[in-house]
Amino acid sequence: MNDIAVELKGVCKYYPNINALHPLSMSVKAGEVLGLFGHNGAGKSTLMKLILGVLKPSGGEILALGHCPRSNKSHDYRTLFGYLPENVSFYEQLTGREVLHYLAKLKGHGKAQADRLLEEVNLAPAADRAVKTYSKGMRQRLGLAQAFLGEPKLLILDEPTVGLDPVATQDFYLTVDRLKSGGCAVILCSHVLPGVESHIDRAMILSKGRKLALGHLAELREAANLPIEVSVAGLSRLAIEEKTNGIITESDWLQSSTENSSSLANSAMYHRFNTSADNKLDILRNLSTDSDLQDLHIKLPSLEDLYRYYLSDFNKTAV
Numbered sequence: 001m002n003d004i005a006v007e008l009k010g011v012c013k014y015y016p017n018i019n020a021l022h023p024l025s026m027s028v029k030a031g032e033v034l035g036l037f038g039h040n041g042a043g044k045s046t047l048m049k050l051i052l053g054v055l056k057p058s059g060g061e062i063l064a065l066g067h068c069p070r071s072n073k074s075h076d077y078r079t080l081f082g083y084l085p086e087n088v089s090f091y092e093q094l095t096g097r098e099v100l101h102y103l104a105k106l107k108g109h110g111k112a113q114a115d116r117l118l119e120e121v122n123l124a125p126a127a128d129r130a131v132k133t134y135s136k137g138m139r140q141r142l143g144l145a146q147a148f149l150g151e152p153k154l155l156i157l158d159e160p161t162v163g164l165d166p167v168a169t170q171d172f173y174l175t176v177d178r179l180k181s182g183g184c185a186v187i188l189c190s191h192v193l194p195g196v197e198s199h200i201d202r203a204m205i206l207s208k209g210r211k212l213a214l215g216h217l218a219e220l221r222e223a224a225n226l227p228i229e230v231s232v233a234g235l236s237r238l239a240i241e242e243k244t245n246g247i248i249t250e251s252d253w254l255q256s257s258t259e260n261s262s263s264l265a266n267s268a269m270y271h272r273f274n275t276s277a278d279n280k281l282d283i284l285r286n287l288s289t290d291s292d293l294q295d296l297h298i299k300l301p302s303l304e305d306l307y308r309y310y311l312s313d314f315n316k317t318a319v
């Protein structure tokens with residue numbers, strides 16, 4: 001099987017007064033989860049609809065599972081797509097089970113698989129109730145179940161965790177992990193950045209229809225060179241400064257805080273400071289030899305920090 005699930009070469013989408021997507025080239029591998037992030041109107045839905053073949057590109061080439069998504073012959077392999085739109089809606093009078101059986105039939109799959117998915121998204125107890133009686137989270141779970149139909153090889157999810165409770169969110173990621181390990185490529189778009197981080201392989205940040213960043217989080221962190229936050233308990237600020245040989249300057253210090261720690265019996269005062277990735281190891285070596293050291297935490301820039309950085313960097317250069 002081709003290792004590349006999605007490939008875009010110079011793909012763009014122009015509306016009469018708006019460039020929704022400037023020429024974009026990128027690819028997603030089989031078994032890879034790509035997080036797609038950007039502000040409202042950044043072009044995320046446009047990109048997803050182009051890949052699905054719902055929209056016609058103004059230029060460029062798209063291959064999804066090896067085929068042009070808008071070709072007449074695309075029907076067979078399009079059953080290997082799974083898609084959760086941003087605002088999923090169903091026939092309100094039908095039950096959840098009836099909806100999923102119907103959609104399974106359209107995709108060429110049996111009722112047994114639909115029933116299994118109702119269990120997997122924990123909708124089985126409500127499966128025989130009309131959709132009009134469902135809560136927001138239940139509708140979302142039904143939306144996910146229809147996206148998972150047929151063990152897709154390309155899964156495109158627009159805001160999949162909206163309305164889900166914490167357990168349903170965890171269950172959702174377990175299913176994503178299962179499909180991923182079976183070679184499914186996943187494009188996951190979300191405005192909720194905390195929580196997504198540990199489930200994506202790479203992130204792409206869009207703004208005003210342009211790609212601002214694309215890469216593994218470690219690569220994006222390295223390129224952004226944002227400060228790493230270090231918290232130290234057991235040592236005074238003076239001792240930390242002396243031990244780290246002047247690496248930490250006055251402007252690096254952050255507000256100290258008193259916190260509970262699993263490694264300490266009681267709460268402790270944590271002195272906090274910023275440092276660069278280059279200095280991280282030197283600081284760790286120097287502080288770890290001090291017998292007064294009680295605890296030490298390192299906080300890498302989060303996905304949210306990176307998102308803010310790339311957006312503000314772009315806005316600075318765009319003016």
Ligand SMILES: Nc1ncnc2c1ncn2[C@@H]1O[C@H](COP(=O)(O)OP(=O)(O)OP(=O)(O)O)[C@@H](O)[C@H]1O
Nearest residue numbers: 015018019020038039040041042043044045046047
């Ligand atoms: N049919 C259309 N006609 C004209 N402009 C459109 C059309 N569809 C989208 N746009 C414009 O294209 C741009 C990108 O829209 P898109 O829906 O892709 O954004 P998005 O990143 O998905 O936003 P959100 O996070 O709000 O869902 C926006 O400026 C939007 O107004």
